[in-house]
Amino acid sequence: MEDKVLTKILNEHKRTGGNLIMLLQRIQETFGHIAPENVDWFAERLDIPASRFFGVITFYPKFRTKPVGKNTLTVCCGAACHIKGADKILDKARETLNLTGDEDTTPDLKFTLEKATCIGACNIAPVVIMNKQVHSGMDPVKVTKLITGYEREEFLGYI
Amino acid sequence: MANDTIEIKVCLGTSGNAAGGEEVLRMFRHYIFEKGIEARIGKRCSPSKVGCRGFCSKDVLVDVIANDSRTTYQSVTPIMVERIVEEHVLGGAPIAEWTVKDEYASFNAKQRKVVLGPCGEIDPDNIDDYLAMRGYRAAKKAMTTMTPDGVVDEVIRSGLRGRGGSGFRTGEKWKACRSVPSDTKYVVCNIGEVNRPLAEGNPQAIIEGLLIGGYAVGASKGYLYIRERYHLSVERLRNALVQARERGFIGRDLFGSGFDFDIEFSFGTEAFICGEETALMESIEGRRAMPRVRPPFPAYRGLWGKPTVINNAETFSNIPLIIGMGSAWFAAIGTEHSKGTKIFTLSGKVRNNGLVEIPMGMPFRDIVYGIGGGIEGDKALKAIQVGGPSGGIIPTSMLDLGLDYENLARVGSIVGSGGMVVFDEDDCIVSVAKFYIEFLQRESCGKCVPCRIGTKRMLELLTKITGGTGTEEDLKTLERLSGVMASTSLCGLGRTAPNPFLTSFNHFKDEYLAHIREKKCPAGVCTALITFSVIADKCKACGLCRRACPANAITGAPKVVHAIDAAKCVKCGACYRACKFKAIKKQ
Numbered sequence: 001m002e003d004k005v006l007t008k009i010l011n012e013h014k015r016t017g018g019n020l021i022m023l024l025q026r027i028q029e030t031f032g033h034i035a036p037e038n039v040d041w042f043a044e045r046l047d048i049p050a051s052r053f054f055g056v057i058t059f060y061p062k063f064r065t066k067p068v069g070k071n072t073l074t075v076c077c078g079a080a081c082h083i084k085g086a087d088k089i090l091d092k093a094r095e096t097l098n099l100t101g102d103e104d105t106t107p108d109l110k111f112t113l114e115k116a117t118c119i120g121a122c123n124i125a126p127v128v129i130m131n132k133q134v135h136s137g138m139d140p141v142k143v144t145k146l147i148t149g150y151e152r153e154e155f156l157g158y159i
Numbered sequence: 160m161a162n163d164t165i166e167i168k169v170c171l172g173t174s175g176n177a178a179g180g181e182e183v184l185r186m187f188r189h190y191i192f193e194k195g196i197e198a199r200i201g202k203r204c205s206p207s208k209v210g211c212r213g214f215c216s217k218d219v220l221v222d223v224i225a226n227d228s229r230t231t232y233q234s235v236t237p238i239m240v241e242r243i244v245e246e247h248v249l250g251g252a253p254i255a256e257w258t259v260k261d262e263y264a265s266f267n268a269k270q271r272k273v274v275l276g277p278c279g280e281i282d283p284d285n286i287d288d289y290l291a292m293r294g295y296r297a298a299k300k301a302m303t304t305m306t307p308d309g310v311v312d313e314v315i316r317s318g319l320r321g322r323g324g325s326g327f328r329t330g331e332k333w334k335a336c337r338s339v340p341s342d343t344k345y346v347v348c349n350i351g352e353v354n355r356p357l358a359e360g361n362p363q364a365i366i367e368g369l370l371i372g373g374y375a376v377g378a379s380k381g382y383l384y385i386r387e388r389y390h391l392s393v394e395r396l397r398n399a400l401v402q403a404r405e406r407g408f409i410g411r412d413l414f415g416s417g418f419d420f421d422i423e424f425s426f427g428t429e430a431f432i433c434g435e436e437t438a439l440m441e442s443i444e445g446r447r448a449m450p451r452v453r454p455p456f457p458a459y460r461g462l463w464g465k466p467t468v469i470n471n472a473e474t475f476s477n478i479p480l481i482i483g484m485g486s487a488w489f490a491a492i493g494t495e496h497s498k499g500t501k502i503f504t505l506s507g508k509v510r511n512n513g514l515v516e517i518p519m520g521m522p523f524r525d526i527v528y529g530i531g532g533g534i535e536g537d538k539a540l541k542a543i544q545v546g547g548p549s550g551g552i553i554p555t556s557m558l559d560l561g562l563d564y565e566n567l568a569r570v571g572s573i574v575g576s577g578g579m580v581v582f583d584e585d586d587c588i589v590s591v592a593k594f595y596i597e598f599l600q601r602e603s604c605g606k607c608v609p610c611r612i613g614t615k616r617m618l619e620l621l622t623k624i625t626g627g628t629g630t631e632e633d634l635k636t637l638e639r640l641s642g643v644m645a646s647t648s649l650c651g652l653g654r655t656a657p658n659p660f661l662t663s664f665n666h667f668k669d670e671y672l673a674h675i676r677e678k679k680c681p682a683g684v685c686t687a688l689i690t691f692s693v694i695a696d697k698c699k700a701c702g703l704c705r706r707a708c709p710a711n712a713i714t715g716a717p718k719v720v721h722a723i724d725a726a727k728c729v730k731c732g733a734c735y736r737a738c739k740f741k742a743i744k745k746q
Contacts, residue, residue, distance in 0.1 A: 021427070121355075134177040
């Protein structure tokens with residue numbers, strides 16, 4: 001089954017003649033992460049050393065080799081967000097999600113917590129992004145409400 | 160505006176979206192179409208989305224234009240829509256209590272919206288709106304009445320300089336690329352985080368600029384380089400590209416000139432270094448984004464070894480204006496050596512956070528106090544950080560400095576791509592500098608030694624100072640290190656990385672020394688250097704702080720003055736924020 005999907009990605013990649021980054025983006029889009037065994041699969045078929053794949057994967061923070069949660073919460077930690085308390089939002093999010101050490105995903109694979117360098121929404125700082133939706137003017141209380149809303153799969157607002 | 164239409168414009172950039180603009184627009188459509196409002200008033204009534212109007216702290220903004228007068232509502236929520244439709248659209252009476260206040264006028268008064276102008280007016284997903292604002296006239300003019308050299312000369316005469324970072328003269332860059340004989344050339348538009356509002360508000364202008372750029376340098380292929388994470392920008396650009404192609408603005412034999420041009424996306428993934436043009440090219444080619452040695456410059460050997468021009472989206476958005484209105488018109492805006500306008504995201508501790516466009520040369524005072532409306536909570540302004548992470552820190556004493564390329568370079572900063580963060584008295588300048596260096600250390604690509612190791616050492620030294628163990632010797636080391644990095648790093652990131660430290664140290668030496676000699680953080684930010692205590696006279700023994708303390712470090716009971724156990728205190732500041740009587744002292 002997985003082979004079939006991989007083959008499809010491979011053919012698409014060959015057809016469009018995209019670069020390595022685009023290929024990795026497509027793999028991550030499909031599976032949520034880039035599994036090392038999948039890298040080997042592509043490396044073999046494209047005749048590109050796996051080290052080149054891993055070189056690119058480890059360079060860009062967005063690429064991940066571990067499974068991703070169903071929801072991704074990204075906390076922006078750019079300068080404008082920083083001085084408006086992004087670290088407190090991040091701490092609260094980690095606490096709410098019960099993440100310890102360098103974990104970034106909950107064991108039930110419901111949430112992944114990420115940091116972004118700057119998403120360019122400085123004028124509505126501090127911001128977080130839940131999946132694709134930007135939430136502005138955040139604070140630790142609102143981020144908890146946001147997370148619990150998505151836990152129940154019915155986020156209706158910061159009630 | 161024709162008298163027989165009522166226009167409703169809902170702000171739907173990233174910020175309007177975050178504030179729930181999508182739902183507001185849906186409600187307007189619901190009331191107007193499903194309740195047959197048009198038939199009842201006998202006028203056309205069109206609710207549409209527009210890009211960012213900049214006044215983001217009061218989003219969602221909605222303009223209602225009826226009978227030639229424009230009313231702007233602020234902080235609109237879906238439940239307010241019905242009343243606006245009933246009373247204003249149907250009844251003709253604007254609802255005064257929901258309209259924008261004076262601050263909206265003062266926010267806009269000093270701005271010069273040239274590039275951003277159409278963003279709050281047109282529907283970014285509809286090419287007809289762009290065409291109605293003379294869209295693609297400049298491209299047509301260039302291709303039918305001007306030679307490529309003529310276009311390059313016009314851009315040179317305008318004095319336009321790159322809006323991405325270094326401020327290199329755009330026309331000169333194009334001229335160099337034009338002069339290189341090659342069958343294949345490329346033009347690349349970098350759409351960084353600060354360019355998002357342009358991509359979301361007026362994507363066609365970027366495409367038109369890129370098109371003219373391609374014609375001028377003789378490239379037949381353009382790339383839109385954008386981070387895939389900027390979903391809304393990607394969506395609108397993609398849509399714009401489809402529409403431009405349908406109308407024949409991209410493709411073969413454009414405007415009958417025999418010139419072919421095609422545009423493709425190249426999706427990057429977030430990395431600060433990708434703002435450096437040679438690193439960006441590496442990224443487009445699918446490798447680790449590590450800068451190349453220059454020369455050769457991209458204009459001679461760029462993407463896949465071919466001559467390439469790289470400019471950012473703001474630079475390209477200026478091009479249709481320069482060609483359409485003429486270089487003389489453009490050169491009349493700004494100062495002698497810095498022409499035109501510059502877009503900034505004004506953020507931090509100013510009252511009006513937002514997206515602003517100012518003529519070059521405007522003093523910082525006008526930006527912070529005029530457009531920004533002053534400091535939040537009437538606190539004292541401490542400094543302004545301009546130019547993004549590798550920019551410099553401008554102290555209050557330089558408030559009357561005009562913002563242009565020369566002035567900023569003179570004070571050790573850069574115009575950069577358009578970040579402006581305002582700090583107030585509660586911000587510690589040393590930890591601000593540390594924050595920026597930490598960012599740059601993380602984002603350093605690691606290719607050259609001065610930047611890779613230099614940023615790391617700088618961060619360690621600044622961490623020492625904010626931790627209370629710094630020495631005056633460390634400051635000397637920092638200065639020496641800064642000099643080495645600035646002169647020997649491979650690319651702009653490393654060369655400008657010491658800016659946050661150097662500028663802040665120049666202007667706030669006392670604050671650095673306070674951290675070192677007195678082991679004090681004057682702003683009360685560096686946790687290792689502050690203590691919290693209860694001022695017994697002011698304590699009402701209410702228990703608020705006791706309940707707020709996560710470490711159970713506060714003792715006391717009802718009617719018994721509270722006290723903080725310094726050994727248990729984790730210095731989180733929760734008590735300080737919780738106290739309603741200002742009875743907690745932070746020093």
